[in-house]
Amino acid sequence: MPRAADTAYATLRQMxxxxxxxxxxxxxxxxxxxxxxxxxxxxxxxxxxxxxxxLVEVLPHRGARVVRWSRADLEEIFELRALLEPYAAERAAxxxxxxxxxxxxxxxxxxxxxxxxxxxxxRLNSAFHGAVxxxxxxxxxxxxxxxxxxxxxxxxxxxxxxAGALARxxxxxxxxxxxxxxxxxxxxxxxxxxxxxxxxxxxxxxEE
Amino acid sequence: MPRAADTAYATLRQMxxxxxxxxxxxxxxxxxxxxxxxxxxxxxxxxxxxxxxxLVEVLPHRGARVVRWSRADLEEIFELRALLEPYAAERAAxxxxxxxxxxxxxxxxxxxxxxxxxxxxxRLNSAFHGAVxxxxxxxxxxxxxxxxxxxxxxxxxxxxxxAGALARxxxxxxxxxxxxxxxxxxxxxxxxxxxxxxxxxxxxxxEE
DNA sequence: CTGACGGCAATTGCATGCAATAGTGGCAAA
DNA sequence: TTTGCCACTATTGCATGCAATTGCCGTCAG
Numbered sequence: 001m002p003r004a005a006d007t008a009y010a011t012l013r014q015m016x017x018x019x020x021x022x023x024x025x026x027x028x029x030x031x032x033x034x035x036x037x038x039x040x041x042x043x044x045x046x047x048x049x050x051x052x053x054x055l056v057e058v059l060p061h062r063g064a065r066v067v068r069w070s071r072a073d074l075e076e077i078f079e080l081r082a083l084l085e086p087y088a089a090e091r092a093a094x095x096x097x098x099x100x101x102x103x104x105x106x107x108x109x110x111x112x113x114x115x116x117x118x119x120x121x122x123r124l125n126s127a128f129h130g131a132v133x134x135x136x137x138x139x140x141x142x143x144x145x146x147x148x149x150x151x152x153x154x155x156x157x158x159x160x161x162x163a164g165a166l167a168r169x170x171x172x173x174x175x176x177x178x179x180x181x182x183x184x185x186x187x188x189x190x191x192x193x194x195x196x197x198x199x200x201x202x203x204x205x206x207e208e
Numbered sequence: 209m210p211r212a213a214d215t216a217y218a219t220l221r222q223m224x225x226x227x228x229x230x231x232x233x234x235x236x237x238x239x240x241x242x243x244x245x246x247x248x249x250x251x252x253x254x255x256x257x258x259x260x261x262x263l264v265e266v267l268p269h270r271g272a273r274v275v276r277w278s279r280a281d282l283e284e285i286f287e288l289r290a291l292l293e294p295y296a297a298e299r300a301a302x303x304x305x306x307x308x309x310x311x312x313x314x315x316x317x318x319x320x321x322x323x324x325x326x327x328x329x330x331r332l333n334s335a336f337h338g339a340v341x342x343x344x345x346x347x348x349x350x351x352x353x354x355x356x357x358x359x360x361x362x363x364x365x366x367x368x369x370x371a372g373a374l375a376r377x378x379x380x381x382x383x384x385x386x387x388x389x390x391x392x393x394x395x396x397x398x399x400x401x402x403x404x405x406x407x408x409x410x411x412x413x414x415e416e
Numbered sequence: 417c418t419g420a421c422g423g424c425a426a427t428t429g430c431a432t433g434c435a436a437t438a439g440t441g442g443c444a445a446a
Numbered sequence: 447t448t449t450g451c452c453a454c455t456a457t458t459g460c461a462t463g464c465a466a467t468t469g470c471c472g473t474c475a476g
Binding site: 423 | 447448449451453454456458462463464466467470472474476
């Protein structure tokens with residue numbers, strides 16, 4: 001039986017990412033505790049962790065709220081991704097990922113191209129990028145990027161993609177796998193950079 | 209009156225950074241609670257936050273320990289600093305920091321060159337880098353870098369510096385201020401990159 | 417003598433009661 | 447009518463008791 005705090009964390013995280021907990025909405029400890037069938041203590045710990053992840057903001061004596069992303073936030077986040085993820089791709093290519101990892105990445109590409117559901121695609125996309133980051137060999141990168149990886153999910157980048165942009169994104173993924181297979185750091189890094197910049201161009205230019 | 213959890217966090221953080229709490233040592237909740245004159249609840253919250261910062265590792269049902277840095281950890285950390293801090297310096301130069309920030313940086317340089325105490329220098333150095341990161345305008349960078357900024361403090365990079373390396377470090381700081389004053393992003397980024405690489409060369413090549 | 421099994425102590429994890437704080441609404445005075 | 451103040455309420459923060467899990471140590475079989 002897992003720890004109650006972990007289940008609370010996972011549940012709340014899912015609620016936020018799925019949009020069930022709207023941005024800006026208040027997250028009362030007592031209310032969540034009742035909903036999840038737990039006491040306030042594990043809920044409180046989960047909110048702390050989500051605050052550290054940047055998914056909620058906790059103000060002293062004022063509780064927790066789901067963060068609302070401004071356009072400036074998205075710009076900052078895509079800048080950081082454009083910095084860190086190409087680095088991860090370069091390192092991964094230099095390390096020559098083993099066949100199992102490459103097969104996993106290819107499988108994720110297949111699944112993404114097959115699926116039509118934006119939410120499903122977003123999840124597979126996260127898994128893809130996470131696998132590349134893991135393949136970089138730097139064990140600190142995953143933790144660093146969790147705080148900036150889920151933002152596009154909330155905003156729903158993939159919903160804004162038209163058919164052309166979506167196809168381009170898929171092609172980027174395929175090309176990245178090729179670059180990793182070839183073990184070409186510069187190629188892999190460049191593709192990843194283009195991939196992030198292309199993703200940034202959509203949501204940032206619009207709304208708010 | 210500040211929150212007890214915050215004081216616990218600040219105290220424990222200071223204990224770890226100063227070396228009072230040795231690397232690998234166990235941090236029992238009850239023991240710390242008694243020492244700090246608090247209950248276990250705020251201590252527990254502080255340990256969670258320190259765990260998110262990467263300063264301690266918390267294992268389920270097994271408590272918290274001060275993390276012990278391996279040579280591989282230091283390599284990873286300096287790689288990330290070499291990526292993120294030059295970016296921060298570039299952005300800061302592009303934004304043209306106002307006179308107050310430049311004066312603060314200069315004052316920190318003065319204080320560092322005046323001081324002879326390694327611990328004092330380390331603190332001033334942290335303040336200097338923190339100010340540059342703040343000047344970048346990206347409000348997410350500080351949080352990202354906290355998890356990798358304190359590692360050199362624990363290892364005590366400055367203790368390993370001979371007189372020549374120390375002087376070079378000071379010169380880097382001065383040059384960085386000049387580059388920021390000139391508003392030259394490429395210059396600022398290059399100096400910062402050299403600064404980090406030079407700092408990495410020392411501790412990584414030795415010990416463990 | 418070595419290995420495994422079982423009970424035991426210590427510590428974390430969770431629940432709940434109480435205190436403290438911030439937001440809110442009403443009331444009174446200008 | 448508006449503004450400032452005060453009490454009230456709802457919520458967070460902290461303390462403490464109890465349950466659950468882990469690691470340890472002694473014992474016993476092989």
